[in-house]
Amino acid sequence: MDNHVVIIGAGEAGARLAHELHTGGWTGSITLLGEEDRPVYERPPLSKNVLVDDRPSPVEPYRDGRLEWPGLTVRTGVTAQSINRTDRTVRLADGEEIPYDRLVIATGARSRRLPDLAVGVRTLRTWDEALRLRSVLDAGGSLLVIGAGLIGLEVAASARSRGLAVSVVEMRPRALERAVPEPAAEVVVQRHLAEGVSLHLGTTVESLEEREGGWLARLSDGTEVVADAVVAAVGSVPETALAKAAGLHVDDGIVVDGQMRTSDEHVWAIGDCCAGPVDVLGRRARLESWRMAHDQAVTAAAAIRGEDVRHTAIPWFWSDQYDLSLQVAGAAAAASTWVQRPQPDGSTVHLGLDDAGRIVCAAGAGGPRVAKDVRMSERLMTSGKVIDPALLADADIPLKTLLRS
Known part of the structure; x- marks a missing residue:
């Protein structure tokens, strides 16, 4: 049996896959590669607990030896530069080449950045970014959040609970439009309004000027918003550059089948970087959530072990605000x-x-x-x-x- 699995990406999906392979009886070797030079941590708390707790600490689900066993090598602080599907190798940024029998791409996604806006606008995707945003909230004052999706409203709730004046700008006619039915979203919106958040829906930031000690945002509806800091929470972009350069099928994510297998039979993709069949939708989609990353890892691990499996998990997500x-x-x-x-x-x-x-x-x-x-x-x-x-x-x-x- 081909028995060396290389996993590119040490987030929830990649780490869960390694854990599932081990607990499911995989006897081959596993190499888990992570870009961030720190233990695996969960991202959902970054917009909530990390911003509000007195002494924030990362949620590290694989502490206490859960990713320590013979046959597993965890390497953090390394960057995969390219994939050679012919030779079945992964080339790292320092030139080292790692051979694989089976490869799993779990590279996640990166924050979408707004064009033409100042470089000082904050985003939130990593632990370090969360700490930098927390230092902004520590200073108090006012915050402008661009985007009224889940992350944007969670950041708004965290900032408001710490006493900051908060304004939220959203280009769509309502908040949480992408995935939350309007009546449920309206409950969240009304709570933000009750907490004093200023919501600007159906409008965009036309210009953003950094001034001494703050920012001036001019909106498309003519409104001007002054804030001490600005956060952009306008979605994410799947990290597909490696897959695309390797010639894998990419279409708003690395395209996978019901076993999370890509267009190469020796390569799988899981987590925020992939787009696969979603039964309840009746079509392929890229879904970003902690639970989806977990469930896809379970499916991929079973498929790698040779089991007859198909991904049928129901999408689920949650958001804590106030x-x-x-x-x-x-x-x-x-x-x-x-x-x-x-x-x-x-x-x-x-x-x-x-x-x-x-x-x-x-x-x-x-x-x-x-x-x-x-x-x-x-x-x-x-x-x-x-x-x-x-x-x-x-x-x-x-x-x-x-x-x-």
């Missing part, structure tokens, strides 16, 4: 009708159904009960059951009973 927990499972874009399921605390879980009446999305912002119903809705999605919408809307009927019916 005391709200936003939970979304499935894909809002796949829904044609919506059912509202009220919760005892006054919140609502919104259930999206496709044309056949199957649940394809569940979303809500609130407390523990919302999270519970979203998790149970995910199980209903997996089952493919068609359930009477009236039963779904009846809060007195536990969703788990519908799963058994």
Whole structure:
């Protein structure tokens, strides 16, 4: 059996893959390559806990020997420069070549940067960037956030909770438009407004001028916003340069099949850098979330071990803002009708159904009960059951009973 696996990228996806291979009985050798010169850490806390905790520390899930065993080599602070698919080697920036039998690309994504804006605009993707942004928040004052997606609003909530005056500018007509159904997104928006955040929707930053001690932003609607610091949270770009240069199929991410295999049978791709089939959407998509990276790693590990497996995991993500927990499972874009399921605390879980009446999305912002119903809705999605919408809307009927019916 071809038994040397090289993994490019030591984030959640790459590290999880190494762990899954080991715990699944892989007897070959594994080399895990990471660009950042630090232990593997999780990114979701960067826009939340790291910005607000008194003494922030990275969440390092593979401490305590979980990535220490014979046959695994973890190398941090190294950069993969090229892939030779003919010779099956990875060339590092220092010229060293590492042979592989099977290669996994888990290079993630980088923050999208706005053209024509000043170089002093902050972004948030890495631990070091989070610490630099934290030092900005330590100074107090005011913050302008460009982008009202998940990261932008999490940064806004963190900054506001620390007492900064916060303005958010979003080019789309509403916040969280990409992946969150409007009623659930509106709950989050109203909470930001109640906290004093100034939201500018449906407008863009036309110019940004750095002045002594601050910034002046002129918006397309004529508004001027003055801030001490600026953060751009306008999405990400998949890190596909290595794959593209190696001749792999790339289309808004490294294209993979249901086993996370690329157009080369010896190469897989997982995490934020890849685009693969999403059953609930009925098409290929690139999905960025901690859980998706984890689930794709599990699938790829099984495929590398030779198991007959296909990736069928339901997309799921969460966002903590103030005391709200936003939970979304499935894909809002796949829904044609919506059912509202009220919760005892006054919140609502919104259930999206496709044309056949199957649940394809569940979303809500609130407390523990919302999270519970979203998790149970995910199980209903997996089952493919068609359930009477009236039963779904009846809060007195536990969703788990519908799963058994």
